[in-house]
Amino acid sequence: MKKFLVIVTIVLSFLSTAQDRKFKLVLDAGHGGKDPGAQKNGCIEKEIALDVVLQVGQILEKYPDFNIKYTRKTDVFIPLKDRAKMANDFEANLFVSVHCNSSTSPNPSGSMTLVMGLSRSNMNFEIAKTENAVIFQEDNYKKDYKGFDPNNPSTQIGLKILQEETLLQSIAFASEVQNQFKNTLQRKDLGMHQQPLWVLDATVMPGVLIELGFLSNAKESKYINSKEGRHNFAQVIALAILKYKNQLFETDTPLFEPKIVTPIIVEEPKPELVTIKDDPNYNLVVDTTKVNTEKKFKVQISYSTKKLELIPSNFRGLSNITVTEEANGYKYYYGAGSTKEACKKLVAEAKAKGYTSAFIVEDK
Ligand SMILES: [Zn+2]
Known part of the structure; x- marks a missing residue:
């Protein structure tokens, strides 16, 4: 009996070690429920974000060395603090949040990836303000976010700076995402930016927030909103995650060749x-x-x-x-x-x- 227990213990500890060796990924679809995010040109950010995130998950779930957690799989409202808590409790290796950008001008276009950091750029602060603004929709935001006011630039000073290593890993992953957008998808590259974003600040693992592109730009919104465009984004984000995992964890999980399809964008004739x-x-x-x-x-x-x-x-x-x-x-x-x-x-x-x-x- 004692021998049996020893064997069971060994087997269990082996299993739990194998489980621990899995790459723990948190996929976070931005916004949801009462918070639709950006709504421009007939596109709704929360829907696009969820679709892309679910497709990324679908690709990576086929890999046995992945353990994936979703902050949401349906159209529900999840407070930012809960998203961060989910990722921390899960002890994730990487936190990937998917969003769409929007501007008051119809002109800006391009994809960018944000990592937690101190920003000096006004334009980026504007984005941070928008993405963090949801905090105000939550009850008890003053208590939960301990004075984090997305409208106040001096809040940045109070933000804790992530440990250098975590930040460097976030940057490495963000660069790979932008590399994929630029070279595989031929999207306009707005680069990688450091940004005070509460959801990233509150997570302890490397994390990024991907802005697929601008819904306020008529042409770009058509790409993002198309079935093909979303499929393409999901393919290259999944590939970037695999490459990051292999590089940082020295694994050799086989990569896949992304199937990139050109969206069928019908230009409606506009007779005067x-x-x-x-x-x-x-x-x-x-x-x-x-x-x-x-x-x-x-x-x-x-x-x-x-x-x-x-x-x-x-x-x-x-x-x-x-x-x-x-x-x-x-x-x-x-x-x-x-x-x-x-x-x-x-x-x-x-x-x-x-x-x-x-x-x-x-x-x-
Ligand atoms: Zn957003």
């Missing part, structure tokens, strides 16, 4: 629509892009310093006369056509009426 309101019975919508393709050419018949009334008797019996006012007089035209060929007939008609120098001009 003009509503003609003259006739109250017809709310007629005219596609001006089509109107503009017509009557591209017209026939100039004469030039005069006198302004003539546009009646046939003033133009040797020709009707359909138009005029443009020039610097020193008036140019008169007969008819119009969508092609030069169509105007040739009009030139012949004008010449027959005595306008011998009639010629075709472009109608601008």
Whole structure:
């Protein structure tokens, strides 16, 4: 019996050692529930973040040497402090938070990865403010976050600086993520940044916050929101995690070749629509892009310093006369056509009426 117990103890301790050797990863989908994150161009940050995170997990769960914990797997609100606590209790080796960026301007684009650190840049502080702002939606935030006010830059001074080693590991991983975005996905690289973010500050392991791109940028939001775009992001983030693990833990977990697919982004045609309101019975919508393709050419018949009334008797019996006012007089035209060929007939008609120098001009 005693011998049996010894064997059981040995087996159990072996199993727990094997378990400990697993790479413990926390995947954190930003926002959730009552906190949607950024909402621009029909995209919702919390949905994109969750989709990408679940796909990263799906790829890495196939590896037996991974032990993965998700801060959320559904559309629920998780306070930042709970996310940090989950990661700390789990004794994670790496904490990866996925978000989308947003700006008040439609122009900024590109992917960036943030690691915990002291920031000197205003732009980054703005992001930190947005990503940390959720704290105010939580009850008892003053108590739970011990005076961490995302709106106050002096808060940075009070933040504890992570041990150098942890910070260096975060930086190594962040660089690999950006390397993948830039070289494998050909995304615009906004680089790696050090940032005071509460969720990263409160976790004790290396951690990063990935901003996939700007939802406020119409073009970039289409990529991020596409099925293919999210698939691509998940592939390269998973690959970056594998590479980081192999490098830092000197393991040789086999890598995979990422399958990158080009998103099918349909550019909706944007005709300039003009509503003609003259006739109250017809709310007629005219596609001006089509109107503009017509009557591209017209026939100039004469030039005069006198302004003539546009009646046939003033133009040797020709009707359909138009005029443009020039610097020193008036140019008169007969008819119009969508092609030069169509105007040739009009030139012949004008010449027959005595306008011998009639010629075709472009109608601008
Ligand atoms: Zn976010």
